[in-house]
Amino acid sequence: MSKIVTFGEVLMRLSTPGFSRFEQARQLDVTYAGGEANVASALAYWGHHTAHVTRFPDSPIGRSAAQYLHFHGVDISNIIYGGPRMAVYFLETGAALRASQIVYDRVNSSLATIDPSELNWDEILKDANWFHWAGITPALSQGAADACLAGIEAARRKEITVSGDIFYRANLWKYGKKPSDVLPALTAGTDIVIANRENIKEIFGIDGNDFIESCVNLKKAFPQVSRVVDTKRTSISATHNLLRAYLWNGTSVLETPDIDINPIVDRVGGGDAFIAGLIHGLISFNDEQKALEFGVAASALKHTIEGDALISTVAEVEAIRQGETSGRIRR
Amino acid sequence: MSKIVTFGEVLMRLSTPGFSRFEQARQLDVTYAGGEANVASALAYWGHHTAHVTRFPDSPIGRSAAQYLHFHGVDISNIIYGGPRMAVYFLETGAALRASQIVYDRVNSSLATIDPSELNWDEILKDANWFHWAGITPALSQGAADACLAGIEAARRKEITVSGDIFYRANLWKYGKKPSDVLPALTAGTDIVIANRENIKEIFGIDGNDFIESCVNLKKAFPQVSRVVDTKRTSISATHNLLRAYLWNGTSVLETPDIDINPIVDRVGGGDAFIAGLIHGLISFNDEQKALEFGVAASALKHTIEGDALISTVAEVEAIRQGETSGRIRR
């Protein structure tokens, strides 16, 4: 199995129980999650050595967050402690025609206030063969952006595969930089880009007549990029979605059939599970189509599990990939 | 925003958690609700000044009930205290082909034993521009019926819009009067009647070849009536319904498309949310069609929320009215 290193903010997730609204909740379910850490925990359940890098406040809350990742099997030895506070997100789970709702409270978090020199990437990436980052990290602060770039550059030096989920949230980016100022340098060091045509256009000003042409043009600007991956979600309701994915491999676009998910138990983390599945597939199978399908199957399975994290075995995902979705009891 | 006054019984609602049956439940969820109060609380969340009028026992239970309405933003300063007991209803929530089940325990409630002189309607309705009642209140007792009539008459004197949900439960009405003895006088003072063709026929002996003709004939008997409104629910299962509504405005019948609700989280209070939405729409929009659609959207949204009360913003309902029912996460 491989060693995969992920980097990004981990937030305390406070979600209302069942379908209750924020106003109604007198209890909140608490876990700790973040896009990149979700990738790490899914991969850890499948037997990979995964290490997540982040920064937590030096408090019982920060230590509880690290311990929660440890529970999921993630190596927490590279987590650093300091800074003012734990990022938080509040989640209200919707149903039917009522959308789920997320309220972020991540200003001034311990990761946003990181000094990039606190991380020794050459040490962290020792023995690693994969590094994963996402576009939310450089949106947090200059320090976070610099730390992310330093990680990518170290990975490049070590010839480690780099994947980047360049989806950026437009309403972050409050420290004076725009996505187009920062993401190109990060993308330049990245092998596998998770992005759709709109992202590519908005961030890099690169377009094409279709997804494949956008990818070709992206590679012209960023020659390190070898694959571009995208998922497509058809949202029938908050509790009923269809899911498929696309992968451009430099030559053609592979595609998966839709998986029908009804009812959805917890949609959050679905995209991260896809990335985890894709990484597992690309590492483990010599078959890009199968890897892509494994990613979609992992994502679909995640939608049936409470919390951001995909808790599963390889066999469970593989069964779904092969179409065993009838839900018959396993004894 | 307007001031809307509602009048009617509020019951302690004791519901089994999840889908458990009465026999299984060792805990019951407790809230306080009633058809007219549900209208008031939905409107309060949308910024209206709403005041509910009822009578509670002078006990910690009665005070908790009032406080619960206050939590929802309802003005409780006109609630009076006295009488023997809080009305209660027990709810077991069904699923799929198993129906939900309600057991009422409202005999001898504090509202049923009201002396109409306890309420000073001229004072209560000061500054109000809407009064809402329902057909369950006159079913409780002569005192409740008289108090309701006194409220309608005071509203008439003040030229306040009066809406009445004349749906009556046949198995109430145990004090010697029949709906046809009592409801005509109440309807005579009402502008907007919520009723279907069957209700109109059974209560008033007024019929027609279709809904529109029934409404025309109803207006002949009750000239104050300017609109008749009805909803139609298609019940595929306990957890899957379709919902639409009709409004006769003296000229024609407006109609909305069906909204598909699947899964239903809590169906109780859906009709009250429709009325609240309709009232909000008629007050706020100069567009009856939009008002009717807002009512159906409000009702549909209610089905996704635990408890009788619709906890929502105007923007949430409006988005559903405009067809945003895909349930994509809002961040």
Added chain:
Amino acid sequence: MSKIVTFGEVLMRLSTPGFSRFEQARQLDVTYAGGEANVASALAYWGHHTAHVTRFPDSPIGRSAAQYLHFHGVDISNIIYGGPRMAVYFLETGAALRASQIVYDRVNSSLATIDPSELNWDEILKDANWFHWAGITPALSQGAADACLAGIEAARRKEITVSGDIFYRANLWKYGKKPSDVLPALTAGTDIVIANRENIKEIFGIDGNDFIESCVNLKKAFPQVSRVVDTKRTSISATHNLLRAYLWNGTSVLETPDIDINPIVDRVGGGDAFIAGLIHGLISFNDEQKALEFGVAASALKHTIEGDALISTVAEVEAIRQGETSGRIRR
């Protein structure tokens, strides 16, 4: 009403709350259940005198199990105490494309270690007019198999109707015997066999061109058998199933239409509820088609109820049998 005696293992059922996975659960819901006891409890709710026979450890856990059956109205006076331990099963409830998962821990249970002489079947079956067993019991141990056979033989002597659910779990049977060694003798004393064509072939080596021919051939080998019953489940997902049933009555095969169940609240015990419904129907109605439909309706209703046990009235099942599956609120 009749007296029905059932025999078989009762397990502590420990299920994760909601849809949580085993790894996530810090609480487990606890009830006590077993296929034959589930038949007894469903019938008890419908007013039959039902007595379950099993063996529990003489501990607070064993006594709690008996008390739980008593809660469901089952006569527990024939339960015996002794042996090392309570059998346990762990249940993780799936959703959508994620299957539910059951982990058994029944080795060395109090029932498996029974000495058949501990049960005085002539005494136990006094006044009874039905005896029900299932193929899991003889799979547990020689002692359990012998005790089951003794019960069937006593029932035969008293000319009591015997029903047997001969479904066997292949991964039990660890004491040196195969199903084909043991089940024929039990089946020889049985009037009503619950089995499908595959079971009949695998256990008895008896086949036919279709279900009816298999049944005819089965009766040739086991002349006591008067009816063979089977259910067919179409599993669209873990939370959406269709259900129907077949009954061969010596002459022809009766069949029911599919009942659509969506969403499923708890699928476990669905087969037992079918058997209970069938027994009730055969005892109460002079109409095999109606009895079969009552069985399927009972099974469908069970899928909407938490726990193995079907808690219901005859009227509720009958309404579903007659097609009232719209789930409208009952007040």
Added chain:
Amino acid sequence: MSKIVTFGEVLMRLSTPGFSRFEQARQLDVTYAGGEANVASALAYWGHHTAHVTRFPDSPIGRSAAQYLHFHGVDISNIIYGGPRMAVYFLETGAALRASQIVYDRVNSSLATIDPSELNWDEILKDANWFHWAGITPALSQGAADACLAGIEAARRKEITVSGDIFYRANLWKYGKKPSDVLPALTAGTDIVIANRENIKEIFGIDGNDFIESCVNLKKAFPQVSRVVDTKRTSISATHNLLRAYLWNGTSVLETPDIDINPIVDRVGGGDAFIAGLIHGLISFNDEQKALEFGVAASALKHTIEGDALISTVAEVEAIRQGETSGRIRR
């Protein structure tokens, strides 16, 4: 073991979880309890055949109440169904210097509206050797008082021992009778009276210089009375009490040492557990002192158990009676 018949109202008990106040509770714990039924359930756990007589509404709520008594092992075959409603009591559990608080809602209950002819006492008391009643029942209504008297008279005819807890709640008695109008006739047929000196004085106008003299004088008025029993509670706080008891046996007053109870888990039902313990002791031991101590031990144990009902074995109570109160873990 003996057959003990108890008669009295059973209420739905709705208690706030933990120490929360009524205003805070969004869930209520639900059980079913009543003074005389509590006596029955405690005795059932100790192996006695106990049957409780009461009247419940013919509804899922009424049936759930009966089923709950059945769970505790009480024979429910003499419960009758009818009348308007289930009596309810609300409980808020105090701590330290904050008192627990009970709000009753028992007006117009199914038992209060009983017609005494609905009960065939000669049938009910067949095979019984003990009948227990309490002073709350005649306080409910004339019908309840008459039914209670009929039970006592039937017991007298059959020469069954009768015990009566004549404690009356002054704020009941709303149907036009006073305790002194009704209780003498009931007491006349009673062998064992649970009462203190103040009760005796207030109800019967009988006094003495001390407890013993009051008892002597009581017996002069009611020659059937052979024993008078009283408990004394020292209330240090809501969660810390001392408990002792006295028994006048016609000759002298026996007395027990105080048992220290800290912390109290649930104080409600403590008096009923005492009566159950006393009855068990008088039936099972030829030693009044031991019986009295067993009663106090049972009562003390009840204080450590949630709910009104004493769930225990004889051995557990006996150990406390013998002074084993150190709470060392039993394995």
Added chain:
Amino acid sequence: MSKIVTFGEVLMRLSTPGFSRFEQARQLDVTYAGGEANVASALAYWGHHTAHVTRFPDSPIGRSAAQYLHFHGVDISNIIYGGPRMAVYFLETGAALRASQIVYDRVNSSLATIDPSELNWDEILKDANWFHWAGITPALSQGAADACLAGIEAARRKEITVSGDIFYRANLWKYGKKPSDVLPALTAGTDIVIANRENIKEIFGIDGNDFIESCVNLKKAFPQVSRVVDTKRTSISATHNLLRAYLWNGTSVLETPDIDINPIVDRVGGGDAFIAGLIHGLISFNDEQKALEFGVAASALKHTIEGDALISTVAEVEAIRQGETSGRIRR
């Protein structure tokens, strides 16, 4: 009754259920609380018109916080919305020798980032006759300190009584000012100071040989001060405390006896309940000793209630003040 205005930060309170540690909690109980708002809610339950002034983020979380205060009866019409985030505190409840633990996350809160001009104190304090502030507010930021001072000055102009709890948390004050820079100006406008001798010395450099002399000297520096109040807590364990209070009234020091509190249900907010009780007492009684005792009784009662808020009636507090602490059930 009076109108009391309070000003200060309200935090989301996230507490571990029962006695669980942060690491163990997978649910957190959520309420909203703050020292000054706790004073307001306690007084609202006693019938006073209380209005709390603070600043919340304009989000579902901010609105839920306001609604929670409204639930407690506090007037929320002067709350303003804006700024980055809701302050949060995490609470782990200790037991016996294990201390409770609080982790604050209040940096950059909506109140800390207030612009004092957002508050129109003359409007806010219209009709008010009491204003209460605490030393934590000026510790948050210059803006919060200035807003507090503006409130005090407006109160002075209107000759409203001002109380100030000058206890400051040394580990706040991160914006460049020290308590001794800021608190004197606030104290100069305050009538009733809650402080002990150590606070007075550390903040103002004012001392004396005993409490009375410190108070005399404080008044010399701040002539507006008419009373100084202090509480003394004897902490036997996390769940067992004794509580008393002192009041210097310009002439002498009044003192109360200790109240014993065992077990403590929730200690947080105990000091605020004292202040609320004192304010109620000074407003309602013409008896400083009684007012002081009412404060201690209110504080003691708070320790038995979950959450920061004292939910009680005047009668409940008064009973404790008069020594009714035996905890006997109230029916």
Added chain:
Amino acid sequence: MSKIVTFGEVLMRLSTPGFSRFEQARQLDVTYAGGEANVASALAYWGHHTAHVTRFPDSPIGRSAAQYLHFHGVDISNIIYGGPRMAVYFLETGAALRASQIVYDRVNSSLATIDPSELNWDEILKDANWFHWAGITPALSQGAADACLAGIEAARRKEITVSGDIFYRANLWKYGKKPSDVLPALTAGTDIVIANRENIKEIFGIDGNDFIESCVNLKKAFPQVSRVVDTKRTSISATHNLLRAYLWNGTSVLETPDIDINPIVDRVGGGDAFIAGLIHGLISFNDEQKALEFGVAASALKHTIEGDALISTVAEVEAIRQGETSGRIRR
């Protein structure tokens, strides 16, 4: 920090919530615990590298158990998978005079059916400097006893400190051996023995006039033994205990003062926390008295924490050791 290896059975712990009895519980709290693993987890929280050795079934339940230890920071890389089942224990928590109750279900567990050759102790103990075992392990089966002896012998070869909690449960030992057959060989390789005078006498037939003389005589028989440690618990009630400890160091007996624990939250694991504290103390301090006190402080702290595991920092334990037991809130 040191590396400590522990060996022994880990059981699924199923405990009734709050103070409910087995009969009442419809949910059970689930954790995983065992005496030796409890030692490991406490030490892991204090920063030691601790590895636990055991055998789990190869099932989701077995993996959940391992994951739970991992959550507590314990190295699980030496756990082996196989065998029939997870050991279980059921816990009902007592209060006041009602004792807690434990029911074990450990027959035929995966550890009991271990083949000693499955463990490569030389590999497992590489880099370790402490090995801890307990007398329950050799009681399970010959295989478990042999595996334990092999571990001790490997530790001796590597000159690792060995501690052994020789307390044996008399009602285990069902495989044909007596404690006196097996424990001497294990003790012969042990440096630090946790035992009281009664244990020493019963197991080894070694006695003395007092604890010190017993220890001296024990050392004569087992020269490797350098210290004997004992705790003394004074049990006032199930929720109130006093705790102290003794240590014989070859020369004299050290002793600690009593720590008063009231109320106890969860007493189970208290002895294991003592051992963990003692090991930490002996490793970290050059002061046996301080080490012994640290052990008692750790044990006392454990009593305030739910579950078997002591979740704490060194600083928290040290504060209690120094007498900070007032429970004042830490902010």
